[in-house]
Amino acid sequence: MSIVREVFGYSSRNEAIYSYTIVNGNGTTMKLIELGAALQSLKVADREGRFEDVVLGYDNSKQYESGNGFYLGVVVGRSANRIKDGRFMIKGKSYQLEKNDGPNNLHSGSDGYSSRRWEGQIVDDERGQAVCFSIISPDGDQGMPGRLDLSVTYILTEDDSVILEYEGVAGEDTIVNPTNHSYFNLAGHSSGTIYGQKVWIDADEFTPSDEGLIPTGEYRSVSGTPLDFRAAKTIGQDINSDYEQLVRAGGYDHNYVLKNNGNVELVASLEDEKSGRYMEVYTDMPGMQLYTGNFLSGKVRGKDDCYYSKGGGVCFESQYFPDSVNNMAFESPVVSAGVPFEYVTIYKFSVR
Numbered sequence: 070m071s072i073v074r075e076v077f078g079y080s081s082r083n084e085a086i087y088s089y090t091i092v093n094g095n096g097t098t099m100k101l102i103e104l105g106a107a108l109q110s111l112k113v114a115d116r117e118g119r120f121e122d123v124v125l126g127y128d129n130s131k132q133y134e135s136g137n138g139f140y141l142g143v144v145v146g147r148s149a150n151r152i153k154d155g156r157f158m159i160k161g162k163s164y165q166l167e168k169n170d171g172p173n174n175l176h177s178g179s180d181g182y183s184s185r186r187w188e189g190q191i192v193d194d195e196r197g198q199a200v201c202f203s204i205i206s207p208d209g210d211q212g213m214p215g216r217l218d219l220s221v222t223y224i225l226t227e228d229d230s231v232i233l234e235y236e237g238v239a240g241e242d243t244i245v246n247p248t249n250h251s252y253f254n255l256a257g258h259s260s261g262t263i264y265g266q267k268v269w270i271d272a273d274e275f276t277p278s279d280e281g282l283i284p285t286g287e288y289r290s291v292s293g294t295p296l297d298f299r300a301a302k303t304i305g306q307d308i309n310s311d312y313e314q315l316v317r318a319g320g321y322d323h324n325y326v327l328k329n330n331g332n333v334e335l336v337a338s339l340e341d342e343k344s345g346r347y348m349e350v351y352t353d354m355p356g357m358q359l360y361t362g363n364f365l366s367g368k369v370r371g372k373d374d375c376y377y378s379k380g381g382g383v384c385f386e387s388q389y390f391p392d393s394v395n396n397m398a399f400e401s402p403v404v405s406a407g408v409p410f411e412y413v414t415i416y417k418f419s420v421r
């Protein structure tokens with residue numbers, strides 16, 4: 070068991086970017102970096118005890134800083150996913166964010182927390198070995214109201230759970246909707262597509278979206294649709310169906326309505342039957358975006374000089390629903406000034 074801190078690279082402002090490599094008693098190895106508070110690599114064993122890196126990522130800090138619009142492994146904030154027209158109102162005041170996804174705001178615009186340096190620190194935690202990353206986001210940052218002090222702590226436990234704990238406090242009522250944008254591929258980050266891997270999601274409903282991938286406000290039953298993952302099935306089984314929602318998004322890029330009632334509960338899983346690697350997702354957030362890497366273009370140069378193509382990884386982004394700040398049908402992502410908040414998401418690995 071160990072945590073090693075070393076220089077990963079330098080930012081464009083010439084600040085040193087540190088990485089933290091945590092190894093647990095099973096040999097599971099997690100590497101985190103300060104840019105985007107990213108999960109840069111995660112090596113977990115298969116049935117035979119062979120380790121493979123199961124998350125997509127980059128080898129150098131420049132690519133994390135430029136982001137490339139793919140958000141590999143990073144923490145997204147202040148507000149993950151889309152806000153219609155980049156506009157919203159809080160307490161009768163209107164705010165305009167950058168429109169970086171057609172007419173809409175995606176992942177808080179080009180100056181997201183996902184491409185900034187967070188301050189890393191090794192911390193004590195009884196659950197495992199932990200590193201806390203903090204960021205201070207001033208009032209007006211990205212067009213958002215109020216200062217936000219946000220941290221995300223990653224904890225690697227001895228039972229191969231990666232716990233992500235988001236905590237903080239805001240200076241004014243503001244949106245706080247962070248997520249981790251890791252792309253998982255349980256056969257290995259450079260092994261090709263995830264279409265043969267099996268997903269299960271404990272959700273009876275999803276929120277259909279318009280052409281700009283903004284939810285319409287409808288809650289739709291997954292029953293009889295290709296979005297039904299209540300019985301585990303391969304990602305590829307129905308992905309090419311002509312169901313309008315899938316055609317529109319070029320695959321799965323949809324928010325599921327979770328049934329956890331604000332408690333940290335098992336909500337989804339991913340399985341690679343060949344290697345036996347199995348991952349469970351737990352969260353207390355109300356929604357989860359299933360995103361099957363539809364925009365990965367084959368031109369995305371990743372770790373070990375490999376190229377990530379469409380479907381090269383799958384994201385399970387726990388979140389408040391997209392555009393929930395504008396949609397009265399959805400739970401509000403607005404936190405109150407001075408009231409501390411905490412959200413938890415866990416990725417737990419094992420073999421079957």
Ligand code: GLA
Pocket residue numbers: 138139140150175282322358360364384386
């Ligand atoms: C999220 C969005 C996708 C896409 C990716 C980043 O998952 O829902 O539409 O923007 O981020 O490529």
